[in-house]
Amino acid sequence: AQSVSQHNHHVILSEAASLELGCNYSYGGTVNLFWYVQYPGQHLQLLLKYFSGDPLVKGIKGFEAEFIKSKFSFNLRKPSVQWSDTAEYFCAVKGQAGTALIFGKGTTLSVSS
Amino acid sequence: NAGVTQTPKFQVLKTGQSMTLQCAQDMNHNSMYWYRQDPGMGLRLIYYSASEGTTDKGEVPNGYNVSRLNKREFSLRLESAAPSQTSVYFCASRRTGGADDTQYFGPGTRLTVL
Numbered sequence: 001a002q003s004v005s006q007h008n009h010h011v012i013l014s015e016a017a018s019l020e021l022g023c024n025y026s027y028g029g030t031v032n033l034f035w036y037v038q039y040p041g042q043h044l045q046l047l048l049k050y051f052s053g054d055p056l057v058k059g060i061k062g063f064e065a066e067f068i069k070s071k072f073s074f075n076l077r078k079p080s081v082q083w084s085d086t087a088e089y090f091c092a093v094k095g096q097a098g099t100a101l102i103f104g105k106g107t108t109l110s111v112s113s
Numbered sequence: 114n115a116g117v118t119q120t121p122k123f124q125v126l127k128t129g130q131s132m133t134l135q136c137a138q139d140m141n142h143n144s145m146y147w148y149r150q151d152p153g154m155g156l157r158l159i160y161y162s163a164s165e166g167t168t169d170k171g172e173v174p175n176g177y178n179v180s181r182l183n184k185r186e187f188s189l190r191l192e193s194a195a196p197s198q199t200s201v202y203f204c205a206s207r208r209t210g211g212a213d214d215t216q217y218f219g220p221g222t223r224l225t226v227l
Contacts, residue, residue, distance in 0.1 A: 009153070032214050043203065044156075044218040051214060090155060094214065099144055099163050099207075100171060101216055105155040 002027045004093050006104035013081050013111050021076040021107050023091035033074040034092040034101065035065055044090065050074065061085070083113040115139055117219035119204050125225045126194045134189040134222050136204030143209040145187035146216065147171075147179060149200040156203065162187055163209070194226045 007022035025031065035047040048059025055067040065076045074091060088108050092101040117138045126132055138145065143164045148156040148171075158171030162181040176198060178190045187206075191198060201223050205216040 004155075034215070036218075043220045046215055046217075049215060092156075099209070100146060100158045100161050101156075103148075103155040103157070105153055 002093060002095060002102045004091055004102050004104035006089075006091050006107050008107045009105070010108045010110070013109070015083055015111055015113050016080050017111075019076070019078040019081045019085075019109070021089055021091075021109070023074045023076065023104060024072050025074065025091075025093040025102075026072065027093060027095055029095055032094045033065075033067060034094075035059065035063070035074070035076050036090045036092060038088045038090065038106075040087070047076070047089070081109070081111050083111050085109060086111045117204055117206055117217055119202075119219040119222050121222060122220065123223050125227065126191075127227050128195060130194050131190070131192050132194065132224075133191075134202055134204075134224075135186070136188065136219060137186045138204075138206040138217070138219075139185065140206060140208065140217065141184070142206035142217075143184070144207045145181065146205040146207070147177075147187070147189045148203045148205065149173065149198075150203060150221075151200050159189065159202075191224075194224075196226045198224065199226045200224060 003026045005024045033050040036044040037047045050057045050067045058064045088106045090106045091104040120135045146161040147159040160179040162168045165184045204219040207216045
């Protein structure tokens with residue numbers, strides 16, 4: 001069965017610090033990969049996605065993620081976080097033959113100004 | 114476009130009561146989904162509908178039923194609510210086929226069962 005692991009449950013950073021959130025998945029076939037963000041009290045919004053091609057994908061608000069197939073990883077990065085990045089971040093995977101997303105348990109990011 | 118809409122936004126039920134959560138999308142998407150979100154658990158799939166007229170169980174279907182009323186609407190029903198169903202419920206939709214494989218989420222329904 002597919003599964004997604006997010007290694008960090010809660011990350012606390014100061015503004016301007018660099019961010020990397022880990023995501024590993026288990027699935028033997030071709031996958032589509034996603035990072036969603038949920039700001040406090042809001043619904044999930046798509047940050048970025050990877051379907052194929054360049055394994056380094058850029059999303060909104062300066063976020064990027066790198067797909068490393070050999071490591072089954074899709075880590076999220078941002079060079080310099082802002083207070084407004086405080087949110088919960090979810091990694092998700094979908095097998096190309098499947099229809100539903102499998103989510104990780106989420107990482108809460110707290111950024112202090 | 115409103116995207117994915119959900120009603121109600123908040124609901125409090127007593128154990129044993131029933132209710133239906135409504136979801137509608139105006140993006141002409143084929144697939145629709147119901148997830149529940151619990152602290153530390155991420156989002157877990159309850160039911161999904163790959164196309165109008167079909168529904169399938171997800172990871173946590175017990176205690177729920179769904180109806181794909183038409184292409185736009187996908188409702189989730191709790192026949193006899195239990196405290197374990199206290200959660201935030203999200204509906205999502207996706208267009209099957211084509212390049213965009215993204216799921217779009219509604220604003221959620223926060224349900225408390227006393």
